[in-house]
Amino acid sequence: MEQLVLDLAAPEPPSFANFVPGPNAEALGVLARFAAGxxxxxxxxxxxxxxxxxxxxxHAAVAAALAAGRSAIYVADHGVLTATEAEVLARHELVAVDSVDAANADAQGKLFSVFNALRARGRNLLAASSAPPAALPLREDVRTRLGWGLVFEILPLADSDKPAALVAWAQQRGFGLSDDVIRYLLAHGRRDMASLLATLAALDRHSLATKRAITVPLLRDWIQRDFRLER
Structure with a gap:
């Protein structure tokens, strides 16, 4: 039974389909096209x-690029970025580098070289940071190159918009959510959208596996089990 719960709790791989756009619809559309080249x-x-x-x-962009037949890589470890030759990384058609604002001097130098190598080949760099390029604590030439392209601020969904977003997301997956279930989830679960959607996805699988409707008692039971598994 515990293994079944672990299997049901396994998060779905990030994709554009399971990202609730909210105020980020334009960015999501551009990223989908960007991933496809x-x-x-x-x-x-x-x-x-x-x-x-x-x-x-x-992660969603890398997955979409791979699905479109493009080579793509996600880089979160700046040590890996520094240790890998720019020409090797530029063999990929899409390179996604996370947390560029935390890059040290060596990683910044490699990021500069990777950008230039990708640009020379007509390939793509996707970067994530905590601030826009102009405000990043990076070398001027790195900031400049990051600022050459498109820049999108990703805004979190407002709490007041989350109930409607959760209902719409559930409807796309073919199940409904009552107001009571939504209120309980927002009151007792993690409030960021990634965690909320992961809980709903696991709850949906649990509901199908147990042939029980999605109700507050089922959600309460699931959250308690999930909490016990994390301890």
Missing amino acids: AVAETGVVVWGAAGSGKTHLL
Whole structure:
């Protein structure tokens, strides 16, 4: 039974389909085209506060690029970035680098070289940061190159907009959510959208596996089980 719960709780891989756009619909549309190689710019930067979904979008872009037959790589470890030759990284058609604002001097130098190598080949760099390129604590030439492309601030969904977004997301997956379930989830679950959607996705699988309707008792039972598994 515990293994079944673990299987049901496994998060879905990040994709554009399971990202609730909210005020980020334009950015989501551009990123989908960018991942497919249909945007002329070499680079795109997404920036915003922690929990806004930047890492999700980078993973989603890599997954979409791979699905479209493009080679793509996600880089979160700046040590890996520094240790890998720029020409090797530029063999990929899309390179997604997370947390560029935290890059040290060596990583900044490599990022500069990777950008130039990708640009020379007509390929793409997707970067995520906590601030727009002009405000990043990076070398001027790195900031300049990141700022050459498209820049999008990723805004978190307002609490007042979350109930409607959760209902719409559930409807797309073929199940409904009562007001009571939504209120309980927002009151007792993690409030960032990534965690809320992960809980709903797991709850949907749990509902199908147990042949029980999605109700407050089922949600309460699931949240308690999930909490016990994390301890």
